[in-house]
Amino acid sequence: MKVQQRVRVAMSVSVPGIAALKRIELYMRQNPDLTIASLFALATTIAVPVSPEQLVGSINAPLLATLFCLMAIIAGFRRGGVLTYAYGRLFSGAVSARRLVQFFVFSCFFFSMAVTNDVSLIIFVPLAIAVLSAAGMEDQLLFVLTFQTIAANMGSILTPIGNPQNLFIYSYYQMNLAEFLRITGPLTAFSGLLLWAVTYYIPKTAVSVPDGEAPTMGRRKGLVFALLFGVCILAVLRLITPLVMFLIVCPALVLADRRVFRDVDYKLLLLFIFLFIGVGNIGRLPIMTAGPAQLLQGHEFMLSLLLSQVLSNVPTVVLLAPYTDAARELLLGVNVGGLGTIIASMASIISFKAYLGTAHCRPLRYLAFFTAANVVFLAAVLAMESVFI
Template sequence: MPIINEARSARLSSPRRLLALVAKEPVLSLLLIALAFLQAFHPRPWTSLPGLVDWQTVLTLAGLLILTKALELSGTLTWFAHRVVHHVHSERSLAYWLVTLAAVLSTILTNDVALFVVVPLVLSLNELTPLPLKRLVIFIALAVNAGSILTPFGNPQNLFLWQISGVSFGGFVRALAPLCALMMAMLYAMTTVSFKTRPLDLSQDTVAQPVDRAFAGVAAVLFAAFVLLADSHHAGIGLIGVAGGFLIWRRDAVLKIDWLLLLIFVFMFIVLRSVAALPWVRETIEHIGLDTPLRAYAAGMVLSQGISNVPAAIMLAEFTKDWRALAFGVSVGGFGIAIGSLANLIAVRLAKRRGMWSQFHGFSIPFWIVGGMIGGWVLSHF
């Protein structure tokens, strides 16, 4: 009897674990609820749903998650971050370094990964000397959103828009470079007036940061190879090689990635493209009209404030082929209200400090307003 009861409780606990896991991910929960409503009131054949997913984007994201996890596990990123801060001697110079570090890392490793490197670094430095921690984390969040504009790998919406645009890696960078440069210039100006020149002593940061050089070297080489394959629209081949190689050699680089993020992306495509296909949604957006670059830009910038910039990019791409205007809009849309970019929510969550939301919006909303005007001007003149 005890054995039977244990087996029965194990069967019952599996659905409970699944529900608990879903409950911890509000984005996934909302997507599943939305899909249930769509299938109840506007059903589509279940077998047609996988066809709504942009698998090239999902495969590319999976490969990047594995490679960035490998770099993280090698210790290279933490070692580099600690080496950087040894060159700062004031609160303002630390802010400059952290903004630069976060922005640069976000262009290569995506904005989320950059946060997981830089925010813990700030938390550890705060234990050595008092820092304006909340303000630094806010500016790091702004930095990863601004820096990630530059490359297709900077953030998930760029990755998606790059895949559907058909342009080369270099072509994408050239198209987004003016906006990135001006957003970063504005951020540096804000940093100058927001941080003091108060001296800092970080000389106690002497803990050795071990680096697995072989692991890091292989990850770097594979990263370059994967970029070339993704640029030629062969991300699937690259993913097979990267995942297969690490499963044989260092399987933790594959097993420890954010699998839920990939699942969320799959459901985002299914739900948002199903919503975009609804007659009243199509009629509404067609009535508004996204037939000019500025309208597509404004739509991405505003819609991101309600549903975040990744879903906004996926949904609006059904109504406009002007990928550059849309990229501009959802990039600027990452500022403003915190939900505009999931990176904002991650940064605040990592900081684990009360009272950050009002201070965050005190910086991000003015940045969104001014950035919106700058982005519109850049789109019209470059």
């Protein structure tokens, strides 16, 4: 009798445990990107001696705070029907499919120069998905999101505030703006021409974008969200600190519409955390800290480009800068290095996660096409290497 009671107790304890494990297994299968990133972070943490302070230091908290606030604000505009109404007014009636694609690609290209590649993708990728889906162009989503990402990464090259690696180099080497633009201008212009040529793959077929319904968000509330968006841009432009932005935006959103916090892509933020930890750990490997000093001299461009493929371009520039005075080659190397793998530029993860949320998404096909398009674009840029370097 006592044995039977023990068995029942054991089963009552184990069944909930088994159910929890099954839920975890299901979640991992449904989110393979998050699973891979978490295993990557765990494996590198075990392999590389690292302190808790170093782990926390690997996480780019200002970037995460900015993305969190922007996603919440964009969610508010979406809830209020503002984005749907805006694209309906902008593309009312028949419009060329090519013109539609060019708008979204070059919106990312030019906006990234002022508000960073991450922010431009946060704004325009969801809008592109909504518009193209409404226009019956779902078959073009993979193409458009890939080249939106390339456009954001290449457009952001132009200015010191376009991306974090630019700001680091601009400050570290105490460059002036004219000097900086002389380095980045030709590459940015060439990238823009390439992107324009690529969009001619899209036929000029007329498509119809349905008119958006009038927004449900009132003018006063809309003004509040617009002002909060402006606060985020001030943080992006380094006119206020991300902490000040966070302390302004979050309480204001709680008062204006706390429901927006439900629509924040927390999986994306968690994915970034895991990637920051994993990449940070790899950067602490002895070969990564001792190797650059021996290999870098005269090879700054190519080494920074190659390291960016596995470390991402921001950690790469932080790792290599102390070993070289070749600011020009390093600046171009880490920026061109944003082409290639999906982690070469962390901004690329934003588009990928947005694509995973679409109907009939095919992650492996996206990754294959994204990588192939980036490699071809990278090859075209390298063919012009003598002009830039």
